[in-house]
Amino acid sequence: MPPLREPAATRPGMTFHQMVERIQYEGAYATRERTADVTRAVLTGLGRQLTGDERVDLAACLPAEAALVFTGQIPDTQPLTGWGFVKDLAIRTGGTPATARWDTGAVLAVVGHLAGPGLLDRILTQLPSGYALLFGRAELSQAA
Secondary structure, eight states: OOOOOOOTTTSOOOOHHHHHHHHHHHHTOSOHHHHHHHHHHHHHHHHTTOOHHHHHHHHHHSOHHHHHHHHTSOOOSSOOOHHHHHHHHHHHHTOOHHHHHHHHHHHHHHHHHHHHHHHHHHHHHHSOTTHHHHTTOOOOOOOO
């Protein structure tokens, strides 16, 4: 039986402001406003991909404002691969795939840290291929 989680409201954690500061540092963004926009865009995209207990558990790990952005999305019926996620983000933000890849990596590195290794393993098991690299992990595959 998994241990009970402390309710998000009473659990010590990172604020949205602290999360944005960490992402700004990780992504070397010039302004906090740009970083907040990137953070919201990536969390919105991730909210369209993740379902089930992993979605609920990740939302509980995120600062309240980030959790609202993430859970405010209805999951897509056809999940995107990691590369598809990056291309979709580029289209939705009007950026290039290279910029979207950078943005995704900066945000998801912090999201993965907040989730912790156990939850991140579960999230990566649920998502299609290509997401491990976006979260800053090696993606191993079996030889055919």
